[in-house]
Amino acid sequence: MPAVLTVDPRSGVPIYLQIIDQVKRSVALGVLAPGEQLPTVKQLALDLTVNPNTVAKAYRELERDEIIETSPGRGSFVRGNGTAQSAYAAASDVTAETLAQAVREARSIGLRPAQVRELFEAALARWFPEEQ
Amino acid sequence: MSITIEHLTKRYGSFAAVDDVSIDIPSGCVFGLLGPNGAGKTTTFKCMLGMAASTSGSVAFDGLPLAPKTFEKLAYVPERSALWEWMTAGEHLEMQRRAFSRYNPNRASELMQLFQLDPRKRVGKMSKGMRTALSVVLAFSIEPELLVLDEPTSGLDPVNQRSVLKLMIDASAQGSTIVFSSHQIGQVERAADHLAVLKQGKVVLAGAVDDLKRDSKIVEGIFESESVALNGLAGDPRVSRVERTGRIIRFTVSEGSDAVAAELSRMGAQSVRVVDLNLEDIFLNAVDPAGAAADVVESR
Numbered sequence: 001m002p003a004v005l006t007v008d009p010r011s012g013v014p015i016y017l018q019i020i021d022q023v024k025r026s027v028a029l030g031v032l033a034p035g036e037q038l039p040t041v042k043q044l045a046l047d048l049t050v051n052p053n054t055v056a057k058a059y060r061e062l063e064r065d066e067i068i069e070t071s072p073g074r075g076s077f078v079r080g081n082g083t084a085q086s087a088y089a090a091a092s093d094v095t096a097e098t099l100a101q102a103v104r105e106a107r108s109i110g111l112r113p114a115q116v117r118e119l120f121e122a123a124l125a126r127w128f129p130e131e132q
Numbered sequence: 133m134s135i136t137i138e139h140l141t142k143r144y145g146s147f148a149a150v151d152d153v154s155i156d157i158p159s160g161c162v163f164g165l166l167g168p169n170g171a172g173k174t175t176t177f178k179c180m181l182g183m184a185a186s187t188s189g190s191v192a193f194d195g196l197p198l199a200p201k202t203f204e205k206l207a208y209v210p211e212r213s214a215l216w217e218w219m220t221a222g223e224h225l226e227m228q229r230r231a232f233s234r235y236n237p238n239r240a241s242e243l244m245q246l247f248q249l250d251p252r253k254r255v256g257k258m259s260k261g262m263r264t265a266l267s268v269v270l271a272f273s274i275e276p277e278l279l280v281l282d283e284p285t286s287g288l289d290p291v292n293q294r295s296v297l298k299l300m301i302d303a304s305a306q307g308s309t310i311v312f313s314s315h316q317i318g319q320v321e322r323a324a325d326h327l328a329v330l331k332q333g334k335v336v337l338a339g340a341v342d343d344l345k346r347d348s349k350i351v352e353g354i355f356e357s358e359s360v361a362l363n364g365l366a367g368d369p370r371v372s373r374v375e376r377t378g379r380i381i382r383f384t385v386s387e388g389s390d391a392v393a394a395e396l397s398r399m400g401a402q403s404v405r406v407v408d409l410n411l412e413d414i415f416l417n418a419v420d421p422a423g424a425a426a427d428v429v430e431s432r
Contacts, residue, residue: 009322010318014346015342017346041305045304045305049297049322051301051324051325053162108393108405
């Protein structure tokens, strides 16, 4: 795996969540290709200087989210046999989280659902002009 | 090797250095013990390993009391190095070889090289950092199942501090259980998956690092007026601190931030914000609930 992962242990976001987010983004972008092998738990823990159980936890959740698969004795791999299945799953997960955060924030500063929907449509129109 | 500490107390006269401490250390974890100076970290380690008699309470290793056999699988790096001034580093390694059947000479020489220690050098001529490094080498050279390290990076430069963290991570990946104390929250934040915070001999915070970070938040509500009744929130056990500044009310919560945020919305807050806390914020809040959160909020 390319050395793309970095974590900020001083952040309030748990380290395992930082690893999950970065692996998902890398898979969505194809930086991590389907079938590509991830470092072992021990190797990644040493590279990042973080607790190995934390890395193992991130891997378990990535497996549960069907982004990676682990075969005993061989290691962990990005899922998908030639299809873009894992990349799609990863991209949806990352986007769902970003949208949830935006909507939560909109609500917290007093917007109504209809207003949020209007803003969302405007954003779609802006970033997908060819499909309008 | 799991460790279960139950109601451990160590009194010196009327002073309780360790006061009814109960800690569960799961097998295979890296456990960080944090606390201000004099909080009882070293005394806890000494009582745990039978080097000081506890006044009451119990400690079990894999469910059993400390036995001579336990010591074969255990390495301890004391806060003040227990090295002999007149002996060389190599002679210390030789003592380790004679005392522990698990001693691995290849591992020992790798570690000596890692910290650039000369086996011919006498401890009396070593700096504080070199002594710490030698203590660490001795501990890891027996490839123990349980490592107890009291301030294992004191006096070390940043490069060697990182080496010690990596050794702990490596040993943990091989299945060893590691318990260490540190002043540096950043080290605990990286290497530990479980922690306890001691203050004046008592446990004021304990848990899995990820859970503490995930659950500890500041929930901030902005209201239209300054006179908002807090309903039950002020006495809510999830809320460790409440601050009011004009129309802004901030709650420091140990869990349930979503529920508290929803409650603030129901109370008519115009805006509700949930802010993550890092381990330093959580630590300060635990050892100094009166002063900490204010600084935390100001510094954001």
